[in-house]
Amino acid sequence: MVTAMGEASDVVARYWAACEARDWVGFGELIAEDVVYELPQTRERIRGLARYVEFNATFPGDWHLSVERILGDDRHAASWTRFEVDGTTQSGLCFFDLNEEARIAHITDFWPEPYDPPPGRDHLTELY
């Protein structure tokens, strides 16, 4: 299969659209059977399409997401999404690797949390 420049960005855009639409069939069609999903912060890993779709389809809360940025080349992409649930907003940051069939084969997912500004640099910073 010939993959076009930037194809991974298109796949990831469809991935997030399907996720927000709860279109779990369309979502699953973008993902490899042997997908590996990793959360480095908790050291959790999910292997396989069925479990990964279940993880997303059963994720608690009336969540909604919107895309802030998607960047990619033919086989790799990154996304920054805003995830809103129960009146809170979080940023989600994902890195995707596609296989030769242009299906998502590996996802690394980060969820940065707020923390206090470290001391010693407020002569350079402002707060917003």
Next chain:
Amino acid sequence: MVTAMGEASDVVARYWAACEARDWVGFGELIAEDVVYELPQTRERIRGLARYVEFNATFPGDWHLSVERILGDDRHAASWTRFEVDGTTQSGLCFFDLNEEARIAHITDFWPEPYDPPPGRDHLTELY
């Protein structure tokens, strides 16, 4: 100025190489005079090239970084770096916007921290 497809990735690769090399002159040449740097987790913002270079040049610790991924198009890029300092390793995730002179004009920087796995999903996950 005509910018080539993927130019932002090249600029960001040079940005991280200069940073690791403590080449603050070369680093500064990649960045716009009116750069805005934001840390959404602490809500800190730094405005302007001089302050931003000082922030990096005076960052405490004998830190070293390596690039895990860089993705981009002509004006936007994302990077995932590993940042090692004092025997610890952290992931740093940045999103970059370039101006018309292909200098970095806006940086959004995330530092995800470890957290405990939420309950209720260990039938889908393994720990690594």
